[in-house]
Amino acid sequence: MPTEDRAWMESSDEAPRYIRRRQWLKALGVAGIAGFAGCQGDGDGGTETAADTPTDTPTESGTDTGTDTQDFGETATESTPVNQLPEPSGTYDTVTSAAYTTLNPLYNTEAGAGDAIGFALDGGYTFDDQQEYFPLLYDMSTDNGQVWVFEVREGLEFSDPYGEVTAESFTYQIQELHQTDWAGTADSASWGSGVNVEQTGTYEFQAELPSTNILYPESFDPLLYPVPKDLVQPYVEEQDAEGLRQDEELLELQFTGNLGAFVLDEWNRGSGTTYTRNDDYYIQNIDEGPDLFEGAPYFEGASTSVVQEQSSRLGALETGEADVASIPPTRFQEFDEKESVNVLQIPQPYNEIISVNMRDNGWNAGPGNLFRHIPFRQAMAAAINKQNLIDGVFQGLAAPHYTWQPRWSRFYPEGADLSTFGSGDQYGSDYARGLAEDAFEMSEHDYAFDGDTMVNPDGDQVALTLYHSAGQETERLESEFAAQELNNNLGMNVQVEAIDGTRFDNEYWSNNPVEPGTTATVNGEEYTWNAPSPNNGGPRSATSNQAWDMSMVFGLNTFPRNPLTNQFFFDGPNSFYNPVGYYPEFNAPELFQQAREATSVEEVERAFAEIFVNVAREQPYIMLAFPDGLTGYNPDLVGPIENFSNGWNFPAWRFEEG
Amino acid sequence: MGLGRYITARVAWAAAVAFIIVSLTFLLLALSPNPQVQQAATQAALQGDNPQEAREQARQLRGLDKPIHVRYIDYVVGIFTLNWGWSTMRSQPVTEAILSSLYYTAQYSIPWTILTVTIGPIVGLYSSANKYSWRDHAATGFAFFGFSIPNFFFGIILLLVFGIWLEWVPVIYNTNVAVFSLENARQLILPVFVLVTGSIGGIMRVSRNESSEYMNADFVKTARAKGVSPLRAYALHILRPTMVPLSTTMVGQLLLLFAGSSLLVEVVFSIPGLGRVLFESVIAQDTSLVLGTTLVFVFVGVIGNLLQDITYTVLDPRIGYEDR
Numbered sequence: 001m002p003t004e005d006r007a008w009m010e011s012s013d014e015a016p017r018y019i020r021r022r023q024w025l026k027a028l029g030v031a032g033i034a035g036f037a038g039c040q041g042d043g044d045g046g047t048e049t050a051a052d053t054p055t056d057t058p059t060e061s062g063t064d065t066g067t068d069t070q071d072f073g074e075t076a077t078e079s080t081p082v083n084q085l086p087e088p089s090g091t092y093d094t095v096t097s098a099a100y101t102t103l104n105p106l107y108n109t110e111a112g113a114g115d116a117i118g119f120a121l122d123g124g125y126t127f128d129d130q131q132e133y134f135p136l137l138y139d140m141s142t143d144n145g146q147v148w149v150f151e152v153r154e155g156l157e158f159s160d161p162y163g164e165v166t167a168e169s170f171t172y173q174i175q176e177l178h179q180t181d182w183a184g185t186a187d188s189a190s191w192g193s194g195v196n197v198e199q200t201g202t203y204e205f206q207a208e209l210p211s212t213n214i215l216y217p218e219s220f221d222p223l224l225y226p227v228p229k230d231l232v233q234p235y236v237e238e239q240d241a242e243g244l245r246q247d248e249e250l251l252e253l254q255f256t257g258n259l260g261a262f263v264l265d266e267w268n269r270g271s272g273t274t275y276t277r278n279d280d281y282y283i284q285n286i287d288e289g290p291d292l293f294e295g296a297p298y299f300e301g302a303s304t305s306v307v308q309e310q311s312s313r314l315g316a317l318e319t320g321e322a323d324v325a326s327i328p329p330t331r332f333q334e335f336d337e338k339e340s341v342n343v344l345q346i347p348q349p350y351n352e353i354i355s356v357n358m359r360d361n362g363w364n365a366g367p368g369n370l371f372r373h374i375p376f377r378q379a380m381a382a383a384i385n386k387q388n389l390i391d392g393v394f395q396g397l398a399a400p401h402y403t404w405q406p407r408w409s410r411f412y413p414e415g416a417d418l419s420t421f422g423s424g425d426q427y428g429s430d431y432a433r434g435l436a437e438d439a440f441e442m443s444e445h446d447y448a449f450d451g452d453t454m455v456n457p458d459g460d461q462v463a464l465t466l467y468h469s470a471g472q473e474t475e476r477l478e479s480e481f482a483a484q485e486l487n488n489n490l491g492m493n494v495q496v497e498a499i500d501g502t503r504f505d506n507e508y509w510s511n512n513p514v515e516p517g518t519t520a521t522v523n524g525e526e527y528t529w530n531a532p533s534p535n536n537g538g539p540r541s542a543t544s545n546q547a548w549d550m551s552m553v554f555g556l557n558t559f560p561r562n563p564l565t566n567q568f569f570f571d572g573p574n575s576f577y578n579p580v581g582y583y584p585e586f587n588a589p590e591l592f593q594q595a596r597e598a599t600s601v602e603e604v605e606r607a608f609a610e611i612f613v614n615v616a617r618e619q620p621y622i623m624l625a626f627p628d629g630l631t632g633y634n635p636d637l638v639g640p641i642e643n644f645s646n647g648w649n650f651p652a653w654r655f656e657e658g
Numbered sequence: 659m660g661l662g663r664y665i666t667a668r669v670a671w672a673a674a675v676a677f678i679i680v681s682l683t684f685l686l687l688a689l690s691p692n693p694q695v696q697q698a699a700t701q702a703a704l705q706g707d708n709p710q711e712a713r714e715q716a717r718q719l720r721g722l723d724k725p726i727h728v729r730y731i732d733y734v735v736g737i738f739t740l741n742w743g744w745s746t747m748r749s750q751p752v753t754e755a756i757l758s759s760l761y762y763t764a765q766y767s768i769p770w771t772i773l774t775v776t777i778g779p780i781v782g783l784y785s786s787a788n789k790y791s792w793r794d795h796a797a798t799g800f801a802f803f804g805f806s807i808p809n810f811f812f813g814i815i816l817l818l819v820f821g822i823w824l825e826w827v828p829v830i831y832n833t834n835v836a837v838f839s840l841e842n843a844r845q846l847i848l849p850v851f852v853l854v855t856g857s858i859g860g861i862m863r864v865s866r867n868e869s870s871e872y873m874n875a876d877f878v879k880t881a882r883a884k885g886v887s888p889l890r891a892y893a894l895h896i897l898r899p900t901m902v903p904l905s906t907t908m909v910g911q912l913l914l915l916f917a918g919s920s921l922l923v924e925v926v927f928s929i930p931g932l933g934r935v936l937f938e939s940v941i942a943q944d945t946s947l948v949l950g951t952t953l954v955f956v957f958v959g960v961i962g963n964l965l966q967d968i969t970y971t972v973l974d975p976r977i978g979y980e981d982r
Contacts, residue, residue, distance in 0.1 A: 095830070099930075099938070102749040242744075251749055269748040270759055270930020271833045305830045307928040311814055315822040316829040502941070 085295035088277055090655045092299040092637075095307045095322045099270055104250040105225035106177065106185045106232075112304075116273050117225070119302050120253045120260040122283075124150075124224050125217065129643045131561065133217050135288060137165070137226060137259070145212035145599060148222065152203040156282055157257040162228035165259070167205040171197055172229045174207075182239040190221035212599060218562040228255050258282045261297040261651055272305040283651050296651030314632075317341060323634040329394050329474060332630050341632040347408055347644045348629035349558045351401050354380070354466070354482060354550050354622035359511070359540045359581035361547035365464050365492075366456030368445040372540075374585060376439035377619040381421035383432040383489035384482050390625055393477045398627040403616035404569070405608075406626050408644075409560035410601075413609040419616040422624070429489040436490055453491040463493040464549040467508070470498035478624070479552050494550070501553055508548045509579050511537025520573075522583050527573045536578035544579075556621070560644070563608050567592040570615060580621070586614035661971070668967060672960035679956045680949065684733055687945050688726055695722070737953070743946030747939055752950040755935060760954070763920065763931035765837060766846050770853040778858040779904060782865025783897055786873055797862065805859030813852045813926035820848060831928045849927045853920070864907045868900040902974045909966040913959055 100113035128134040156165035178191040194210035235244040262275035316322035356371040363369035370376040386400040446457040468479040483494035513532035520539035529538040559565040568576040595607035639653030742752035785797040821829040835841040921933030939947035
């Protein structure tokens with residue numbers, strides 16, 4: 001039951017065209033996305049997100065067809081034959097921190113709602129615990145990475161009177177909804193006009209991409225939820241986007257037939273959803289997957305409850321009212337010792353970083369902007385001891401973050417000469433000060449050290465502000481630790497300030513875009529901003545409403561399955577997502593181009609090894625740590641695993657009395 | 659002016675006040691930037707399209723390209739025809755969103771209001787009658803405790819003790835239980851208790867101070883001299899004049915709590931009520947829902963003030979209608 005990772009910018013409203021929301025998700029690990037089994041909805045674990053529903057994990061991607069270094073975690077797939085299928089029992093109860101905006105699968109953009117939809121409606125595919133493509137509604141194959149063939153599974157049925165799911169159910173949806181301007185569906189950008197879709201049989205269709213993409217499934221662009229043609233056709237004929245968005249059958253998932261593990265009974269807008277078991281779930285008859293799928297699902301029902309308060313969610317987990325909830329690191333020990341809770345540490349791709357503002361309204365400590373000089377960012381990274389941060393703030397439940405990829409990813413440049421600022425020899429006052437002095441030499445202004453203090457040209461101590469999200473205890477501790485280290489090792493006076501996340505996003509993080517067509521010279525080359533947006537408003541003169549220096553408010557996604565998505569951050573001045581005004585000083589566009597045009601995973605790996613070594617060197621964001629995703633489960637629940645794909649085999653999950 | 663005409667005039671004035679407040683709300687929202695438009699432009703930029711064009715399309719789709727007076731007239735007409743629009747935040751009509759959340763809010767706010775209105779003045783009177791005794795100190799201590807402790811914090815503590823440690827009440831609010839059932843009473847007892855302790859403190863203190871004034875007043879002494887029982891003296895001769903200024907405090911305080919504390923209590927006890935809907939709709943800038951919920955709170959406010967004025971005149975017949 002895949003939970004698609006489309007979900008960041010809430011409010012699926014009447015926008016005429018929609019963001020590449022998966023790309024958004026991928027691009028923005030910011031509060032509101034996580035989307036992996038049961039590790040959301042927390043508010044204190046680093047990424048604050050929407051739901052605690054351990055359904056599935058297909059967040060970003062990575063066709064890691066099983067080689068070398070990757071280690072996405074524990075692989076506990078049951079492959080042994082099952083003599084007797086368990087009897088369904090109990091209800092699988094989850095809690096979520098935010099109510100859903102819509103359950104209409106054509107318009108959903110939220111991870112939490114994606115989980116709620118996923119209980120009643122499977123998406124096209126998922127990735128198993130070996131990170132292999134696992135077909136649910138359709139299989140995908142390609143010869144050259146450019147033409148992808150989709151084979152729709154037979155025996156898939158919508159509810160009456162809509163009949164069977166065929167290739168046309170998907171091609172009609174793609175061509176008449178996603179590839180038109182009027183509907184503005186969530187997937188519109190995934191199926192841009194450059195993708196040529198054609199039905200080639202009753203159960204087969206193909207998509208021809210503008211160029212090769214060997215990580216196409218991992219991009220989740222081709223992930224679809226089926227909707228009946230007859231249901232949407234009247235809206236298509238009238239081009240009635242509002243009607244399509246507000247259709248009750250779509251909103252209440254009344255068409256899902258045998259396509260999901262459960263049938264939605266009720267969606268109470270304020271309090272959550274309830275489901276009953278779907279006796280005809282198609283997965284019982286498929287050949288792939290564990291034998292246990294034959295009798296799936298093994299719960300009599302399921303529910304999601306909106307519980308905004310974290311302590312209430314944890315309380316519900318403890319009393320057994322909820323079967324899953326995410327655990328903040330500060331309470332890991334406490335819950336780990338409880339017999340009533342089984343805590344899992346699940347790998348996750350969101351990072352903890354300090355964003356430094358390289359735009360014109362950053363660096364408010366004097367003239368110039370030292371953040372723009374690589375050695376200065378390196379100095380900051382070298383001044384903060386990563387292991388002490390992990391031990392002190394994350395109770396040891398995190399890994400050091402050196403480059404834009406977790407170590408368990410196959411794309412991590414293992415063995416390369418990688419900068420490891422903040423660890424070993426590359427940590428310490430002398431080392432950091434040496435780098436800072438290199439940066440002073442590059443600056444036009446007279447920054448210097450006066451004894452232990454870093455001073456500006458006026459001789460005053462460099463004083464900067466570091467923002468963190470209000471109410472996020474872990475983030476506050478992290479900020480204070482970083483401020484202390486920067487003070488001790490670089491003599492900077494860093495003031496830590498709390499700020500509301502939404503306010504920070506609107507007033508500080510989002511730039512005011514320049515006019516399209518604006519040109520500027522960056523690193524000796526002239527660039528034109530044809531489509532400036534609040535996430536990259538243009539050259540460094542395009543700034544936010546309020547000046548700011550540093551922030552820990554947002555963590556970002558590193559995309560261990562499909563690192564190509566990282567081009568949004570690092571692909572030069574015109575990157576889609578560049579609120580901080582970072583311009584790489586290595587040849588990022590060419591390396592990303594190599595990765596995009598690769599015809600094998602090995603080629604992608606080679607390109608990314610080079611990219612990630614350079615990113616580690618340039619520190620576009622000051623990289624600190626990868627916290628573990630901590631999720632507490634009912635100890636009687638069998639199925640959850642400490643794997644990046646936790647939840648892929650949700651139909652086989654069940655209760656067994658411990 | 660008779661009572662009927664007075665009430666009619668007050669209702670008309672209440673309607674005018676409601677109209678002004680709703681108009682102001684509309685104006686404020688109309689002047690604030692629309693994040694959905696910004697979002698549409700961002701998306702267009704991400705797709706390599708013209709963000710300006712997308713912005714215009716988004717404005718057009720939402721009717722934001724129309725002149726503000728046309729939008730205002732559309733809006734007012736919608737209000738009177740009960741067409742309050744579609745809530746984008748909840749994917750349902752605004753009227754349905756309000757009614758369904760009001761249903762849950764009413765389940766705790768009605769018992770809360772009844773208990774506050776009855777217990778507050780009585781405890782104050784009792785305290786006044788036993789001034790400076792241990793009973794008075796206990797009641798005063800209780801009042802200050804309830805008044806001082808933040809509802810949000812108190813709710814979490816009670817939930818921890820009675821929900822998680824003792825497991826006497828459920829942690830997650832269940833919307834599927836019958837309104838008049840033991841199960842519902844169990845899950846509502848803590849929110850009602852938290853709200854009652856938070857609201858009776860102020861009322862009890864005002865009641866105590868006001869009734870102290872009358873405790874030895876001449877008319878009370880006269881009544882007692884004429885053989886009126888202590889209970890009757892308290893209830894009719896002391897409590898009644900006490901209630902005149904108290905009714906002002908009571909309405910104001912209850913309204914404040916209704917809008918503010920009910921949100922916090924709804925968050926802690928995960929009740930899908932009106933406070934949460936208003937708060938969340940403001941955060942999500944769901945204009946239709948913000949306006950709809952504002953209208954409900956305005957309605958409750960003006961009705962409360964109306965009741966207060968009428969109560970005044972009933973409690974103190976010396977207050978005439980002419981001057982008001």
